[in-house]
Amino acid sequence: MLSSRVKYAIHALLYIHEQKAHTPLSAKKIADAKKIPFKFLESILQELKQAAIIKSQRGPSGGYGFLKSPDDVTIAAIMRIIDGPIALTSCTSENFYDTCDECMSEHECEIKTVFRDLRKEMLPVLNRSISELSKLSK
Amino acid sequence: MLSSRVKYAIHALLYIHEQKAHTPLSAKKIADAKKIPFKFLESILQELKQAAIIKSQRGPSGGYGFLKSPDDVTIAAIMRIIDGPIALTSCTSENFYDTCDECMSEHECEIKTVFRDLRKEMLPVLNRSISELSKLSK
DNA sequence: ATTAATCCCTATTAAACTGGTAGGATTAAT
DNA sequence: ATTAATCCTACCAGTTTAATAGGGATTAAT
Numbered sequence: 001m002l003s004s005r006v007k008y009a010i011h012a013l014l015y016i017h018e019q020k021a022h023t024p025l026s027a028k029k030i031a032d033a034k035k036i037p038f039k040f041l042e043s044i045l046q047e048l049k050q051a052a053i054i055k056s057q058r059g060p061s062g063g064y065g066f067l068k069s070p071d072d073v074t075i076a077a078i079m080r081i082i083d084g085p086i087a088l089t090s091c092t093s094e095n096f097y098d099t100c101d102e103c104m105s106e107h108e109c110e111i112k113t114v115f116r117d118l119r120k121e122m123l124p125v126l127n128r129s130i131s132e133l134s135k136l137s138k
Numbered sequence: 139m140l141s142s143r144v145k146y147a148i149h150a151l152l153y154i155h156e157q158k159a160h161t162p163l164s165a166k167k168i169a170d171a172k173k174i175p176f177k178f179l180e181s182i183l184q185e186l187k188q189a190a191i192i193k194s195q196r197g198p199s200g201g202y203g204f205l206k207s208p209d210d211v212t213i214a215a216i217m218r219i220i221d222g223p224i225a226l227t228s229c230t231s232e233n234f235y236d237t238c239d240e241c242m243s244e245h246e247c248e249i250k251t252v253f254r255d256l257r258k259e260m261l262p263v264l265n266r267s268i269s270e271l272s273k274l275s276k
Numbered sequence: 277a278t279t280a281a282t283c284c285c286t287a288t289t290a291a292a293c294t295g296g297t298a299g300g301a302t303t304a305a306t
Numbered sequence: 307a308t309t310a311a312t313c314c315t316a317c318c319a320g321t322t323t324a325a326t327a328g329g330g331a332t333t334a335a336t
Binding site: 011087090117 | 139140145148149152173213222223225226227228238239240248249251252253255256259260262263264266271272274
């Protein structure tokens, strides 16, 4: 299941996108509007900033805004930054690949086939961007 | 990510299926063949038995065998029994549905749309059965 | 220059989850 | 009766999760 961090992250990014403010949006405002625990949200925004998704402005009337275009920020990317791999097994992960014992010992693990196919079906859906998502809800 | 319990469960069921023995297969043999910690495997087999996937025979020359047909035992079913929901949010889960705060407050949560679509794409792959999987590997 | 609002960093915590272990009771075939 | 197997209950150490707490650094409006 999705962590609450990822859910909060998506909600926060959607909110920032939808406000379309030229001035940055403060964590406080986002937290209030989206009912996210303030301090918890702060740490999530830090993580997104570290990953170069958003940028921040300090001081009064400071806050957060997109660094990358919302068209290019996908749900998959947010999940990878915060929760890690999309794939359900490390041996079928593209960005977090790791061998599993079974794959080493057997010529081709039966499980691998399923979860490689699964990942392939999941990606197109998760590659939707924040701006796409925002349009859908209207 | 998949829990090791689910991975072990799938491997164990595949092994039982492939042995095609008329006599039940002991946890010990499965554990040795598939290199699964014996006691850990036992508890997994208990769970599968409780869920009426397999049946057991006690005593010497006892062990485990399919109760349902391997044609009808899907990866999705095993995952639901052991790890819980397939869907990534409870509000898009069929078998473990639960409301989330956002879904209540807003007319239609944007996130819900994505993860409902995601679930829809995942299911056909995860509805493959043990016997299908077994054929694929040959 | 003060101050108010923010970012940013570190630490702590309670609860749940994960991946096992341990030991004994029960059952049935020999 | 012995043995080999399932069954049942409890335990445990380590990690993760979802926060909370506190405070320092930075900035900009006044």
